Amino acid sequence: RSNPATVLRGPMVYLVDDPFLTDPASAFVHEPDGVVICRDGLIEAAGPYDALRDGIPADAAIHHYPDGLICPGFIDTHVHYVQTGIIGAFGRQLLDWLNEYTFVAEQAFADPAYAATVAGIFCEELLRNGTTSALVFAAVYPQSVDALFEEAGRRNMRLIAGKVMMDRNAPAALLDTAQSAYDNSLALLERWHGRDRLLYAITPRFAATSTPAQLEAAGALWRAHPDAFVHTHISENMGEIDWVRRLFPERAGYLDIYDHYGLVGRRTMLAHGVHLTEAEFGCCHERGAAIAHCPTSNLFLGSGLFRIDAAKDPARPVHVGLGSDIGAGTSFSLLATAGEAYKVAQLNGFALDAVRALFLATLGGARALGLDDRIGTIRAGHEADLVVLDPRATPLLAFRTERARSIEEILFVLMTLGDDRAVRATYVAGRIAHARDGA
Ligand code: GUN
Ligand code: ZN
Structure with a gap:
């Protein structure tokens, strides 16, 4: 018992199971x-105040949020820190957007x-938005990865x-080779994977920018370090898919x-996986691979409408998390991202409710990453990553949430307006890593 405990008290919501696959009423806890009693980085105990009040340590600092809403920290399952400076680049779809904006901006990250500087801004922006974990694309330069891990660490x-x-x-200026990509990725993996709370992802950008030899090297690296992650893009845009097909005519499809x-x-x-086929969803299910749903990006680039209902089909469910996909995405906020996921689902004839959306932003993301034994929910033994939402954050939110008849409605309005x-x-x-009102 080295360090004093940190205690949060207030209304609390979290998921304990997948509401796409089980009864939402039993998956959702309010x-x-x-x-929540936190010590040494972990949740020591969590539950109703009345049941736990006698167990609150005398040395604890108690943070009481009677008007707040305590949730697990949000998990952004796909984001590019090196694109923070090009959010809102006008007028293009994916391939032109990459050439005109992205590939220009990323070259600046050769400078450590x-x-x-950008890595610091990026981490602060995650925390300001309640995002405590993220799966992040750096640039091609190893020093761009070092910079981010330094700031996150x-x-x-x-x-x-x-x-x-x-x-x-x-x-x-942005190209590596199959060999240098292998060597540099391996060195970074050995330096960072498992240090503090940091983990490494083998990150081929997408099939169109890697030769077969480089994809071979990425696969070899993963076989040598199977506890690392693999992070890439797939089936985002129709023009991209046609191009990738022509680059790999011998393969059955993108996946x-x-x-x-x-x-x-x-x-x-x-x-993305906006245009994945039924067979490809089936393959993701069999392999345990996950999809990052990035609705603000898919709308901004005009890529298409991801089928969350198809992906989560209980007959062959695929792991899905939410991604901001900054800088094609337009918001760091996973509340706003969930709100856009609702609108995309509407256009597919599916009503994405607040409980399922909160799952995608928290426990669903953790499961997608295979980290649900550590993050994504509020439970003793889990890491104490938490966000306190404010249903009265703005005059409009206060006016609107006063009229809400249930916790689900409050959450849904937070996703719509928050x-x-x-x-x-x-x-x-x-x-405490971010306090909106200071202190
Ligand atoms: N596909 C390949 N690279 C990228 C990227 O940087 N952003 C998005 N949205 N799609 C990609
Ligand atoms: Zn992306």
């Missing part, structure tokens, strides 16, 4: 007056000082990242390319 965040591997179809090189399994995160303003406080490993 504690009108809850308490610039990378460090300083904040004790559970963050996963990797060096982009890309050896064709981009400006020369089959990654599968052929041994890159599809547990801890694989495939961003953003960073609705995040009152963020706790990382039991310590």
